[in-house]
């Protein structure tokens with residue numbers, strides 16, 4: 001009894017293997033393939049999730065670029081305003097106090113003083129200087145003296161040179177003239193303002209030159 005009861009289930013095992021083997025063969029052909037397709041449709045969702053997870057990591061790599069680009073334009077913008085201050089000092093020509101004084105003095109009165117005989121000097125300016133000529137009398141002719149005076153001494157304007165020529169005739173000696181001839185006491189005879197009047201007058205002496213510049217060929 002015991003054997004027969006045990007032998008029945010043991011005999012059924014080969015039958016179960018056959019049924020399972022057939023079921024596997026059917027699965028390869030059709031109905032059991034569906035779970036495979038479902039698994040394939042589930043994979044794209046996982047890719048999107050991964051892509052979404054990758055995006056945040058890509059952002060930090062882009063941020064380092066802007067900081068490197070911003071420092072470059074700043075130094076070029078600060079260097080451009082620098083050239084503009086330099087033209088300002090060169091644009092302002094300086095007029096000396098003598099230049100400004102002479103410009104507002106009375107040339108008419110200067111002409112009068114130039115022609116007035118002074119006992120203390122034993123001369124008038126006009127005794128030695130021609131106002132309407134560049135030719136020599138006892139001293140150099142003073143027509144166009146303004147142009148020559150501007151060239152006489154480096155750093156001195158025409159008015160400054162003429163003023164000094166009157167108060168200190170030996171400060172600059174014109175070539176080929178007697179250095180002792182011009183009286184040296186004009187600053188005792190005339191006030192500074194009177195001398196500025198004379199300078200203002202001499203600055204007005206302009207006209208066509210009446211002397212020929214001697215050149216080397218004529219001198220021989």
Ligand code: HEC
Pocket residue numbers: 114123124125126127128129138139140145148149152162165166169170172173174177178179181182183186198
């Ligand atoms: C006695 C003659 C004499 C009298 C007066 C005289 N000068 Fe002269 N002056 C000269 C001689 C000479 C020179 C040239 C030598 C020299 O530089 O001192 C000269 C030079 C000058 C010069 C420089 C000219 C140049 O080409 O660089 C000026 C300007 C001048 N005199 C102005 C005057 C004035 C203004 C007076 C009157 C206030 C005056 N002189 C009176 C004889 C005179």
